[in-house]
Amino acid sequence: MGVSEKALVLKGITKRFPLVLANDHIxxxxxxxxVLALVGENGAGKSTLMKIVYGLQPPDEGEMWVDGRPYRPRSPLDAIRAGIGMVHQHFMLVEPFTVLENLVLGLEPGSPFRMDLDQARREASALMEALGFHVPLDEKVEDLPVGLQQRVEILKALYRKARILILDEPTAVLTPQEAEELFRFLRAYVEKGNAAIFISHKLKEVLEVSDRTTVIRDGKVVGTVQTPRTSLEELARMMVGREVVLRVEKGPARPGEVVLEVENLAAPPRLKGVSFRVRAGEIVGVAGVEGNGQTELVEALTGLRPHTGRVLYLGEPLPPTARKVRERGVSHIPEDRNQRGLVLDFTTRENAILGDHHRPPFRGFLDFLQPEAVEAHAQTLVERFDVRPRSTALAARRYSGGNAQKIVVGREILRRPRLLVAAQPTRGVDIGAIEAIHKELIRARDEGLAVLLVSADLSEVLSLSDRILVMYEGRIMGELTPEEATEERLGLLMAGISPETRR
Incomplete structure (x- = not known):
């Protein structure tokens, strides 16, 4: 099949940034x-490549063709004119506008003096009827749940006559049921003669929805495989360059004393009153679509947000400030490592003692830092947690996402806390680093640590947790054991549907 018969062809696409070759003759x-899946580790070059296709960045070298015609976009407008639409991981919607206003934004029908929204409404309604899904055109986007917001993004691209659809991590904010609906839409979309590129780090989804899979590693294409003929293990090996253990191996938990007891905890704007316990030697997972109170829960427990209700740590009220919470023996892996977990211009050795820099053994006589103790601690961290490169003098911003996250996880575990609050511990992290972080969380549990795991990755919650709490609109919808927690049951709870509601 030649260039003229293809939806999209890229040849020799190269993009250089200072110190980084992001795309190397792809x-x-x-x-x-x-449906072509595009997979690779964090920083492999996937997003850069798609930004080039969508006209957000120019390539330094290479050529592109769309439907057999040379294609050199200078902006997303050129991509839209060529029939390419992109659904970004972080939605590009104007939240105070209605769905209909978002659809026509930039392509307003009518005259310069008066928009003809009736025409746009007819076109949008016909399009939804053809696609088999519906969104309320007169609702403001800010009032819609994230699953419907994603439908708006897809509808916006198709309203602009997109025949090639790029979806960047499209299931990150969806329940399992919503993800299944998305996959059904994608299959129907390409069966009508269109084409789609599906970017995801969830390899099970890649196997479920795609026809072929292209793997990128270190800015280069490693290979393209027929998806039905491959496996999770093969894709993971292609991505990382070595064998990866995809299953989390753990023995049964041995819960001990209650370390954390929460009663009717509420914090603005979304946390509306939750109660639960976490014991020593167990991992309690919190599942739910993002934006349902998980951030407020984590920040309330770690002294970062005012709250009401009762929080007992080892039988005593938890202090009100982050520093005192930390001094009591609570560690925190924040959901945003760059904003809350690291000082990017600090070295590994400086980041390794953040939060404990004022305490022995790092502080000594006359409040001076003890360089030998700091260096020894940093060396222990980079060796045990396999931080690469193995330098304690490198600035945090110079590390890949996975290695930067290992510094945060290592620092919080090496403090030997009694309670670890881990929020999105593997977000933006490649498969190899996920494997290492999961092993360390299980090891910490087995050594008697109480772990509260908050994650938007359902497979992570299912793999690591000894008990699972499901949050919806700031409340706990239910508690399940891993044996009870099927994806269907979890998905319903994540959508606010309890067994009683369903009946």
Whole structure:
């Protein structure tokens, strides 16, 4: 099949940034009527490549064709004119506008003096009827749940006559049921002769929805495989360059004393009153679509947000400030490592003692830092947690996402806390680093640590947790054991549907 018969062809696409070769002579092709998955570790070059295709960045070298015609976009407007639409991981919607206003933004129908929204409404309604899904056109986007917001993004691209659809991590904010609906839409979309590129780090989804999979590693294409003929293990090996253990191996938990007891905890704007316990030697997972109070829960427990209700730590009220909470023996892996977990211009050795820098053994006589103790601690961290490069003098901003996260996780575990609050511990992290972090969390549990795990990754919650709490609109919808927690049952609870509601 030649260039003229393909939906999209890239040849020799190269993009350089200072100190980084993001895309290294990449060749890629997309057929009409197929879903092509694009996978790779964090920083492999996937997003850069798609920004080039969508006209957000120019390539330094290489050529592109769309439906057999040379394609050199200078902006997303050129991409839209060529029939390419992109659904970004972080939605590009104007939240105070209605769905209909978002659909027509930039393509307002009517005259310069008066928009003809009736025409746009007719076109949007016909499009939704053809697609088999519906969104309320007159609702403001800010009032819609995230699953419907994603439908608006897809509808916006198709309203602009997109025949090639790029979806960047599209299931990150969806329940399992919403993800299944998205996959059904994608299959129907390409069966009508269109084409789609599906970017995801969830390899099970890649196997479920795609026809072919292209793997990128270190800015280069490692290979393209027929998805039905491959496996999770093969894709993981291609991504990382070595064998990866995809299953979390753990023995049964041995819960001990109650370390954390929460009663009717509420914090603005979304946490509306939750109660639960976490014992020593167990991992309690919190599942739910993001934005349902998980951030407020974590920040309330770690002294970062005012709250009401009762929080007991080892039988005593938890202090009100982050520093005192930390001094009591609570560690915190924050959901945003760059904003809350690291000082990016600090070295590894400086980041390794953040939060404990004022205490022995790092502070000594006359309040001076003890360089030998700091260096020894940093060396222990980089060796045990396999931080690469193995330098204690490198600035945190110079590390990949996975290695930067290992510094945060290592620092919080090496403090030997009694309670670890881990929020999105593997977000933006590649498969190899996920494997290492999961092993360390299980090891900490087995050594008697109480772990509260908050994650938007359902497979992570299912793999690591000894008990699972499901949050919806600031409340706990239910508690399940891993044996009870099927994806269907979890998905319903994540959507606010309890067994009683369903009946």
């Amino acid at each position: 060749d890629l092709d997309l057929n009409w009527g197929e």
